[in-house]
């Protein structure tokens with residue numbers, strides 16, 4: 001599906017991780033939403049961001065995209081320090097809220113964001129709408145779409161410029177099971193073509209489709225590894241149970 | 255009707271409003287501020303400065319009248335000087351070094367009654383009215399003390415426009431400016447707030463779009479509608495289309511039919527520049543609002559003072575002295591003055607006052623746009 005993303009390496013050579021956080025912190029008053037996170041994430045892999053509500057997933061993504069100013073530490077995407085307006089061309093960000101214009105049609109929304117990323121090619125819009133199976137609703141006013149359809153449109157708007165790095169904040173909430181499977185197949189296709197994807201999710205069967213999981217707790221990455229490794233760390237075969245144990249029990253060192 | 259449910263609703267409303275500080279301010283503080291300001295303007299308004307020139311064209315008989323008139327005007331607090339002739343008096347009133355000139359005619363002693371001419375500037379009719387009234391009072395005193403013959407006929411002429419012909423000539427430009435400003439602010443403020451609260455601004459900031467591009471794009475978009483609005487408003491104010499009677503309907507005219515001495519196109523440009531400033535003002539103020547209601551709440555705080563102080567209703571010279579410097583920082587002041595220069599005086603770009611007004615409006619528009627794009631960054635912290 002679609003052409004492979006423009007693999008812009010820019011200043012980041014082969015040895016540079018796709019995403020790097022060094023001592024990243026973000027406080028809101030007394031709340032330490034992100035608390036001293038340092039991670040390197042490799043190119044072409046799918047990373048799952050797990051953790052209970054309020055553990056700092058969205059805040060971490062906003063820091064990496066450069067939308068929030070860190071209280072301390074720094075973030076790099078493709079070897080470029082964030083925030084960098086120019087580097088945003090190579091990043092797709094699907095927010096947790098839909099963030100689409102309700103009075104525009106689906107196609108108008110997608111082509112607006114395409115233009116914001118400097119894409120003029122109309123086929124990019126058509127392809128993005130194809131991926132989320134909204135081609136037949138392209139001229140529907142967004143406010144009249146169903147909740148799941150709006151979510152899909154929001155994803156299309158994040159994919160439309162074929163970025164080499166994708167941040168997806170709970171992309172499949174409200175999306176039906178069949179489409180959810182197709183989404184993940186598409187994510188895998190993108191990753192195989194070199195796209196680095198960071199997905200936050202609360203759905204455990206989705207977590208199992210990731211190459212690696214980062215488990216967040218109170219603003220920290222409290223565990224990191226494959227699904228199997230997290231299961232082993234939590235001492236259970238059930239990832240759901242592992243999630244609960246990792247959320248409640250004493251902190252487990254990865 | 256369930257008491258419990260009603261009570262739950264009542265408590266919810268009270269809680270919500272209590273947490274919405276701007277609403278509380280609107281409810282309790284705004285009325286006090288606005289009525290207080292209005293009272294202050296009406297009660298403590300400055301009696302306008304009168305710098306009068308007397309031109310005596312009647313020779314010896316006029317000297318006595320001029321002296322009496324001078325005394326009577328000085329009793330009113332005016333400064334009075336003699337001018338050599340009508341031409342120099344007109345020049346002084348035109349360049350505002352004198353506020354009023356009194357011309358004593360050559361036939362002052364012979365005519366029954368003589369006609370005295372009062373000359374004012376004409377740009378702001380309500381300010382002129384105060385000048386004319388002061389001279390008329392002074393004449394009454396002179397006539398009473400002299401007690402000889404009939405009181406003179408007093409004729410009022412102006413440098414620009416025609417005195418007291420149509421009050422709308424001076425009032426309409428002020429209203430056009432105010433409403434363009436008001437509606438453009440409201441429209442932009444509310445839509446930009448939606449951009450913030452709807453999550454699309456967050457999304458937009460994750461694209462390579464620059465803040466300056468956002469402000470420029472908004473200015474162009476809302477500028478288009480502002481332009482159409484201003485064009486329609488001006489056509490409505492200036493135009494007068496006679497509709498002939500149709501059947502039982504009597505003939506009527508569409509449009510206010512206000513005379514414009516100058517170029518409508520120039521008037522249009524002045525209002526468009528003002529409106530572009532209002533777009534950025536809307537973006538800027540929406541930073542401080544959380545809800546659409548709060549955007550509306552800025553009206554009594556930001557727009558009403560401008561309405562009261564920028565010369566729309568009250569001449570700036572009649573405002574309390576402490577408030578007068580405030581008018582210099584209000585864009586509406588320059589728009590109202592610029593439009594009056596065009597409507598009443600027939601000013602074109604050769605007139606320095608109009609050039610200055612336009613220049614200040616452009617500076618305001620650029621300044622607001624800069625501040626607006628800075629606040630977009632601040633929001634995404």
Ligand SMILES: Nc1ncnc2c1ncn2[C@@H]1O[C@H](COP(=O)(O)OP(=O)(O)OP(=O)(O)O)[C@@H](O)[C@H]1O
Pocket residue numbers: 028031032033051052053054055056057058059060096
């Ligand atoms: N703008 C903000 N102002 C104040 N506190 C904030 C702000 N944004 C986030 N927080 C706080 O930071 C913490 C982490 O929030 P965050 O949205 O990152 O959590 P999350 O892991 O994405 O949760 P969820 O699974 O519910 O989406 C929370 O306690 C939240 O209340």
Ligand SMILES: [Mg+2]
Pocket residue numbers: 057058059096169
């Ligand atoms: Mg979140």
